[in-house]
Amino acid sequence: MKYVPKEIKEEVNVTAVHPLVNFGYLLGTVTLAGVILYASLGFIAARLATRIGPETEEKIGNTLIAGLISDPESASDDRIIYLTALAESLTPQDPSLPPLKIHILQPETASEDDLANSENAFAIAGGHIVFTQGLLEAVESENELAFVLAHEMGHLHNRDSLKAMGRSLVFLMLVSVLGQGQSGGARVIPATINVANLSYSRSQESAADRYAIALIVQHYDHGGGSLGFFERMQQQELDLGALNTVTEWQSTHPLTRARISRIKQIAAAQNWKMQGELTPLPEGISCVDFVCED
Amino acid sequence: MEFIIFIALLAIGFFAGSYAEQKHYLEIKQRERKSLHVPLMNFGAKQELPYAHEAQMFVGSVVIANDYFKTFAATLHNLVGGRVVVYESLLDRGRREAVLRMKEEAIAWGASQVVNVRFETSNIGGQETTRTPAMVEVIVYGTGIR
Numbered sequence A: 001m002k003y004v005p006k007e008i009k010e011e012v013n014v015t016a017v018h019p020l021v022n023f024g025y026l027l028g029t030v031t032l033a034g035v036i037l038y039a040s041l042g043f044i045a046a047r048l049a050t051r052i053g054p055e056t057e058e059k060i061g062n063t064l065i066a067g068l069i070s071d072p073e074s075a076s077d078d079r080i081i082y083l084t085a086l087a088e089s090l091t092p093q094d095p096s097l098p099p100l101k102i103h104i105l106q107p108e109t110a111s112e113d114d115l116a117n118s119e120n121a122f123a124i125a126g127g128h129i130v131f132t133q134g135l136l137e138a139v140e141s142e143n144e145l146a147f148v149l150a151h152e153m154g155h156l157h158n159r160d161s162l163k164a165m166g167r168s169l170v171f172l173m174l175v176s177v178l179g180q181g182q183s184g185g186a187r188v189i190p191a192t193i194n195v196a197n198l199s200y201s202r203s204q205e206s207a208a209d210r211y212a213i214a215l216i217v218q219h220y221d222h223g224g225g226s227l228g229f230f231e232r233m234q235q236q237e238l239d240l241g242a243l244n245t246v247t248e249w250q251s252t253h254p255l256t257r258a259r260i261s262r263i264k265q266i267a268a269a270q271n272w273k274m275q276g277e278l279t280p281l282p283e284g285i286s287c288v289d290f291v292c293e294d
Numbered sequence B: 001m002e003f004i005i006f007i008a009l010l011a012i013g014f015f016a017g018s019y020a021e022q023k024h025y026l027e028i029k030q031r032e033r034k035s036l037h038v039p040l041m042n043f044g045a046k047q048e049l050p051y052a053h054e055a056q057m058f059v060g061s062v063v064i065a066n067d068y069f070k071t072f073a074a075t076l077h078n079l080v081g082g083r084v085v086v087y088e089s090l091l092d093r094g095r096r097e098a099v100l101r102m103k104e105e106a107i108a109w110g111a112s113q114v115v116n117v118r119f120e121t122s123n124i125g126g127q128e129t130t131r132t133p134a135m136v137e138v139i140v141y142g143t144g145i146r
């Protein structure tokens, strides 16, 4: 057989598609899939936030709290017992919600000590309420401490914490429930959610305030002094502008004149007394186990 | 800002990459035409080899780098699946260039044909962990006879 040289003209090994056309197709497909995924995540998250069962919520909460406090289980502080009793006296535990767990964020044990020193309190899904050491040093009467506590209980009651997590809730739930364990979860959380800075809508804040003032009036027979903490905060807000630690509170709890007056309006409409005798705080509320060293 | 850099890299990758590719293809086609008279043949184990006075092994190898545009397009292909069209021309160029280098050397030596040609491909760089763009080396070797 004789070899006859013949040039092969057609390119069988390279698909005849312009690279930009191919690229456009790729980009289009991926973008479309991304949009669909994003939309469906939002849809799923909104459904989840209202339908998650208490056990699942607790698992999510444990994952979240593990990212904030190094060893939440072993924390023993008599102030936690006092605050838990205070919460119980405001309203008994709702059986459809996870049991209430109170934490105190100390600068020494918290993962961020700036947060622990700021005057802040926040609710985390799964029945967790976190008070910062800074807040416990700032409160002046039990009434105002109880209002802050009741406000956070209001957020838990309305599941605001779950709702505010939005799309990250879907991932968080997968991480928590599929059980990578708390250590695995804790590594994921700081990147996705800043638990102390979840932003609630104005209406969620108002609902929590309404919930809180009702509990306070029921417990103390009046709402007097319960807004003292807010009023002092507002004073400082006016004096110092946005340059101090108060801004921490403001970002989580927009603290405006309007908010205080709205609470007072609610009280007036219900004919609730807004003056009365203040209940003092237990001695040493600003120190661990109520024991102050100096 | 990062997005602008990214778009710039893509554009550089695309324009520089397609310019280099077009030039390379023109060159490959021209050289292929010139070396067409020497056939490449493969023989089975029990087939008789053509008679030869002399035989020598010739190796042609080439490393072809990927460009940023191709890398990105291929990453998207990883999500979508299907033929990675952008890599087809990359490997095609690599194989043909390597064959040409081997053949041209054999022709210079005076080969009448090159028998039992084999291809090898290896990946240089482009590990998942380092995220450097992939480079591919193609080696072609065969026995030139005269």
Ligand SMILES: [Zn+2]
Pocket (backbone or CB within 6 Å): A151, A155, A200, A205, A208, A252, A253
């Ligand atoms: Zn709030």
